[in-house]
Amino acid sequence: MKAVCATDLSAASEAAIESETCLRCLSRIGVEKLHLVTVVPSNVHTGIPGLNFEERRQSALSRYQSVLESAGFEVEAHAVRGTPYRRINGVAEAVDADLIIVGSRGESPLENRAIGSTARNLARTAVAPLLVNRVEEATDDPEVVREHLFQHTLYATDFSSNAEQAFETFSYLHPAVQDATLVHVQTPKDPDPEDDDPEERLAALADRLREWDIDTQTDVRYGDPADEILAAEADHEPTMVLLGSRGHGRLRRLLLGSVSEEIVAHADGNVLLVPPERPRQPR
Known part of the structure; x- marks a missing residue:
């Protein structure tokens, strides 16, 4: 597997890149090559005398690459x-990446750019599964919030085709997953549970995960999907929330604004957001 790892050269990005546990998790799911990407926003001038911007950037990249x-x-x-999210997507497409990794917090002293806003933009546009690695806020020496990226996974589904695609990521995640909680949020617009029982559908998915020796439980909730998924995260304390970036809704921005983007913005831990499948470049 190939992954694009985006960095703004901030302390938060450094924490994610230098976490040995996080790196072992990536290795366990089959990541072998990392494309380390830093983007200088178009409105930042690197030639200001006395800043040594280019030298500092190359020094930081060399250090990260060595790690x-x-x-x-x-x-x-x-x-x-x-534009950071556009260029990150561009590199991901060019190298046919299987995964995009980005930190969720941090303001770069070199570029004065919040990587968190880039994560939110990527939530709308990512061309490959997007792993948002949550990093501590409001500290000068941050650490990753959940070192084990995939160990305890909360999978949220509306039973759409994109949610099923997100579920299929367990096919390569399972070596790093110890247990999983499968969550469905029932809303007033959903079919009558007597005709389409979410408990039974979750149980069928749980059986598939148990074939990989993943200890699995199910949780059916009622209410607003984004609110209930975040509440489930608070109750179960997973290391990662896994979900698709689209579901039953046809309007992309409407769905993302109500669910996926909200999870990326407000989840306490890591998030793996899986976009609809797109044509792959020949390898």
Whole structure:
């Protein structure tokens, strides 16, 4: 597997890149090559005398690359200019990445750019599954919030085709998953449970996970999907929330605004957001 790892060269990005546990988790799911990407926003000028911007950026990238290579990954570094989320997606498409990894907090002293806003933009547009690695807020020396990225997974489903695609990521995640909680939120617009029982559908998914020796439980809730998924996260305390980026809704922005983007913005831990399948480039 190939992954794009986006960094704004902030302390938060450094915490994610230098977490040995996080790196082992990526290795366990089959990531072998990392494309390390930093984006200089178009409105930032790098040639201001006395800042040594380019030297500092290259020094930071070289240090991160050494850390990742020492952890056993093949690494290629990319320093590009433009709108961060667009350029990150562009690199991901160019290298046919299987995963995009981005930190959820941090303001770069070099670029004065919040990586958290980039994560939210990627939630709307990511061309590959997006792993948002949550990092501590309001501290000068942050650490990752959940070191084990996938160990305790909360999977949220509305039983749509994109939710099923998100479920299929367990096919490569399972070596790093110890247990899972499967959540469905019933809303007034959903079919009558007597005709389409969510408990039975979740139980069928749970049986599939148990074939991989994943200890699994189910949780059916009622109310607003975003609110209830966040409440389930608070109750079950997973290391990661897994969900698709689209569901029954046909209007992309409407769905993202009500569910996926809200989870990326407000979840306490890590989030893996899986977009609809798109045509793959020949390898």
